[in-house]
Amino acid sequence: MNLFTFDDMKKIKRETLGNLVPLELFRSVRLIGMYQGLPMKGKNTTITVGREIGKSMPVQSIEDVLTLFEELKIGIPKIIEKTDNKMHIAIEDCFCEGLPVNEGNMVCDLEGAILEGALSKIYDGKISIREVKCNVNGDENCEYIINFS
Numbered sequence: 288m289n290l291f292t293f294d295d296m297k298k299i300k301r302e303t304l305g306n307l308v309p310l311e312l313f314r315s316v317r318l319i320g321m322y323q324g325l326p327m328k329g330k331n332t333t334i335t336v337g338r339e340i341g342k343s344m345p346v347q348s349i350e351d352v353l354t355l356f357e358e359l360k361i362g363i364p365k366i367i368e369k370t371d372n373k374m375h376i377a378i379e380d381c382f383c384e385g386l387p388v389n390e391g392n393m394v395c396d397l398e399g400a401i402l403e404g405a406l407s408k409i410y411d412g413k414i415s416i417r418e419v420k421c422n423v424n425g426d427e428n429c430e431y432i433i434n435f436s
């Protein structure tokens with residue numbers, strides 16, 4: 288039994304400040320704390336953290352996963368290409384949009400791992416996700432390629 292579930296996260300009772308925190312706080316945790324602050328740009332941590340979050344999500348279909356990703360305001364996922372064993376997704380309005388470009392850096396790995404964890408609940412086989420583009424790298428979008436095998 289988990290101490291916290293995704294549903295628990297929605298139980299919010301903050302009278303004055305409400306249910307939102309500013310994007311700069313999320314970015315600070317992600318980029319200053321994790322990407323910059325952890326060894327290897329937080330690689331192992333982000334994979335574990337992202338997958339755990341994804342697996343906690345109440346989703347039943349790929350559509351559920353994409354809708355939730357947008358509801359959480361991580362970004363707006365658009366499917367570019369989908370076959371039986373591959374899905375190519377672009378993220379519009381990603382949380383990283385607007386940050387200074389730093390070529391050679393792709394920073395949205397945790398968000399990809401959330402997708403992977405959530406998709407693993409509705410697909411029995413093996414899933415692997417690869418971040419292939421990122422605004423911070425100077426690309427026009429953040430993009431992931433997901434392989435189902």
Ligand SMILES: [Zn+2]
Pocket residue numbers: 378381382383384394395421422423429
């Ligand atoms: Zn991004």
